[in-house]
Amino acid sequence: MFQGYYDLTSNMITQNRNLNVVSNNMTNVSTPGYKMDRIMQSTFRDEMIYRYDRDGKTAVGMVSRMNIADERVTDYTEGGIRETGDALDVGLTGNGFFVIDTGEGPVYTRDGSFNLDNEGYLTLPGIGRVQGTNGAIRLTTDNIIIDKQGNIFSEEGNQFFGTLQIVDFADYGQLTKISGSVFRANAQPQAADGGTTVTQRYLEDSNVSMAEEMTRMISSQRILQSSAQILKIYDQLEAKMVTIGSAT
Known part of the structure; x- marks a missing residue:
């Protein structure tokens, strides 16, 4: 029975975390450049579970293959x-940010709603x-042309304002999402290819696909409901076992 308790509890924790992630994905479905998140699960090896009291510890059972919500990972597939x-x-096609x-350091995004x-x-x-590529970009007009390489000109073509800096990372695992479609990096960027x-x-x-998230x-939600019902049954069985044990 202990195995069942631990399995159900870990599964409910995982599903709750999954619901939080799904909810955040759905909230950001209209956020430009947003990359959806997923919960990755891992499995514990077999473990002996003990009950501790003033007389010491007593083995009460084994827990095996207990699934837990291990980490949140980001899917960087292009939208x-x-x-x-x-x-x-400005929209990006291909790799890069x-x-x-x-004011407190650089962040990276594919949201070009400038x-x-x-x-x-x-x-x-x-x-x-x-x-x-040479720092912040200052414009004297919003009538501009941006070419495929990120060079910014006045619409008349007689002024050059700068070139958008587009960077990439060898390992996206070094990126940390801080809000919506914005990331901080724990590694130095490189020029995008x-x-x-x-x-x-x-x-x-x-x-984000709304159909998939739904x-x-x-x-x-169904797994959580089923798990809650099974836990209730476990509680009822345990109560009966205690009653039977007290009567004997």
Whole structure:
């Protein structure tokens, strides 16, 4: 019976964490450049479980193959890009991230829904200033052209404002999601490869599938309900065992 308790409890913890992740994915389905998360499960090796009291410890059973929610991992698959018509919107196709200076260090994102602050700097609202290859990019107009390499010109072509800095990482495991589609890095970035394309007036959608997330949510809810019912049965059986033991 102890095995059943531990299995059910660990499974319920896993499903609760999975529901939290699914809920966050669904919340960010419309966030440009958002990358969905998943819960990875691992399995404990066999372990002897002991009961401790003032007389020492007593072996009460074995726990084997207990599943736990091990870690949250991010799926970096590209989302589709869609046209917005806004000259300051930029979508990436291929590997890479925009660099944003928060004032407390750089962060990285594929969300290209940029704007201008009151000093004319290109910004990701609420996060910081968009970085070019030579620092923050300051515009004197929002009538701009951004080419496939990320070079920014005035619409007339007589002014050059800078080039968007696009970077990538050898190991995405070094990235930590801090909010929505924004990441911090525990490793130095490198220049994105030549296959990365910048597209003005477009944004990359999230890679979340609402249909898949709904399926995952319903599955986790059903497992939780079933587990709760089984735990209730275990409690009733244990109560009967105690009653029988007291009567003998």
